Amino acid sequence: MSIRLLSRSDDKRNGMQVRVLPADLQSQHISWVSFFMGYFLYILQSKYFDHYYIGQSENPERRLEFHNSLEKGYTSRYRPWELVYKKECKTRVEAIHLEKLVKGWKSKKKNWKN
16 A cells, blocks of 8 residues: 655644555555455354354454454453354345354254355
């Protein structure tokens, strides 16, 4: 990304405004398709405990890294986690709906390998 600083004399704060403008996307090998990715329902399984975590995200792999390193709370107690299932949804609303549906299943042992 390129950064361009634009000064504005009518800005009442410090007379300076910062705008970040994207550089030529072709030169960075970034396609516009990556900006329109869907959301995913994802399921993590603890490698050493019989626990699962169900969530939704735009990037399940990044969330997996987060759950295995930074996050405090439920998932930190059962590390390390592995991604055992992900399903792409067209919208976040659809992903949230699927997340609630799966979390509502009463079965303690779930089989997501199909």
